[in-house]
Amino acid sequence: MxxxxxxxxxxxxxxxxxxxxxxxxxxxxxxxxxxxxxxxxxxxxxxxxxxxxxxxxxxxxxxxxxxxxxxxxxxxxxxxxxxxxxxxxxxxxxxxxxxxxxxxxxxxxxxxxxxxxxxxxxxxxxxxxxxxxxxxxxxxxxxxxxxxxxxxxxxxxxxxxxxxxxxxxxxxxxxxxxxxxxxxxxxxxxxxxxxxxxxxxxxxxxxxxxxxxxxxxxxxxxxxxxxxxxLPNGPVAVRMAKRAINKGMQVDVGSGLAIEEACYAQLIPTQDRQEGLQAFNEKRKPQYTGQ
Missing domain, CATH: 3.90.226.10 (2-enoyl-CoA Hydratase; Chain A, domain 1)
Known part of the structure; x- marks a missing residue:
């Protein structure tokens, strides 16, 4: 470059x-x-x-x-x-x-x-x-x-x-x-x-x-x-979004929603989700680690 x-x-x-x-x-x-x-x-x-x-x-x-x-x-x-x-x-x-x-x-x-x-x-x-x-x-x-x-x-x-x-x-x-x-x-x-x-x-x-x-x-x-x-967005969230979209497009809407739910569930226990909420409350830029 x-x-x-x-x-x-x-x-x-x-x-x-x-x-x-x-x-x-x-x-x-x-x-x-x-x-x-x-x-x-x-x-x-x-x-x-x-x-x-x-x-x-x-x-x-x-x-x-x-x-x-x-x-x-x-x-x-x-x-x-x-x-x-x-x-x-x-x-x-x-x-x-x-x-x-x-x-x-x-x-x-x-x-x-x-x-x-x-x-x-x-x-x-x-x-x-x-x-x-x-x-x-x-x-x-x-x-x-x-x-x-x-x-x-x-x-x-x-x-x-x-x-x-x-x-x-x-x-x-x-x-x-x-x-x-x-x-x-x-x-x-x-x-x-x-x-x-x-x-x-x-x-x-x-x-x-x-x-x-x-x-x-x-x-x-x-x-x-x-x-x-x-880049600034939660890396695990981006990965789960891609998985939910790609897999969901291969099935009917009902099955797709179930895939979305399963992908969302994997994000709930992540440190990144907690960091996102804390950064929002503190009005600062989140520092995601992919965990």
Whole structure:
């Protein structure tokens, strides 16, 4: 981030070239725990510049390992998924790699992708997808698995699998129709249409759309702002809220209310709940510990 701020005044073409050189020297996934006032925010940076962050078998396993790490990190409060490659979030599955796979291995790979998206969706803490640039196929499916999505106005998104005579296989046919009008979701999938960030916002696919900046990271910066809004709140409460929402959406309203009740019950004995009440009475900012 310091690099971005220090080079904003140089020509955009030179900036992008410098970022690409730095990206090529980094691993496929950069895992970062922010510190200071941003402690609790974890950032996953996708970094396969030559492949446009395509989801290879190796990258999928790296993301899964990183998600597992967050699951057991008591300090983690929010995760932000972003790209370190200018102009692209994720171009989808690595089709060059897939072309070398035996037919029987393709199904296993797609099942692994589906498992990855489920793991993102089920992560105990909120996940924000920062879509700066291209998000096609599996890239959009990954964004759909996030709790909150932010897109740059010039981002390009689409479930384009029908162009390759296949269908979205990592949750796209299920998550998109649950997010927007099912008839509109069908149209987007059948036509393999690619839309920009503004259209995605109007359809309700993303929560926020922002004008892209000269650094190409406007969606990421907005995502950080959202993460900072979440940080001060009770971490156990946020986790329980996510669980109640996700589980409740899978059942009828009556069963959902029972799930909400069970999640609320887990908060009653926490130290954070007592701290929240005491801070309210003392008219001060609460200091939550996650206990």
């Amino acid at each position: 310091l690099l971005i701020r220090s080079v904003q005044k140089i020509p955009k073409s030179l900036y992008i070239q410098s970022v690409r050189k730095i990206s090529e020297a980094r691993p496929d996934l950069v895992y970062q725990n922010l510190d200071g006032a941003d402690k609790g925010i974890v950032v996953f940076g996708f970094n396969r510049p030559k492949q446009k962050n395509a989801l290879s078998a190796g990258l999928v396993e790296q993301i899964k390992s990183a998600l597992q790490k967050v699951t057991f990190d008591a300090q983690a409060r929010v995760v932000v998924l972003r790209s370190l490659v200018p102009g692209v979030f994720c171009a989808g599955a690595d089709l060059k790699e897939r072309a070398t796979m035996p037919r029987e291995q393709v199904g296993l790979f797609v099942a692994g992708l589906r498992s990855l998206m489920d793991q993102i969706c089920d992560l105990p803490v909120p996940v924000i997808g920062a879509v700066d640039g291209l998000a096609l196929g599996g890239g959009l499916e990954m964004a759909l698995a996030c709790d909150i999505r932010v897109a740059a106005s010039d981002a390009k998104m689409g479930l384009v699998e029908s162009r390759l005579a296949i269908i979205p296989g990592a949750g796209g046919t299920q998550r998109l129709p649950r997010l927007i009008n099912p008839a509109v979701a069908k149209e987007l999938i059948y036509t393999a249409r690619v839309i920009d960030g503004g259209a995605a916002y109007n359809l309700g696919i993303v929560n926020h759309v922002v004008a892209q900046n000269s650094s190409g990271d406007a969606a990421y910066l907005k995502s950080l702002d959202l993460a900072r809004e979440i």
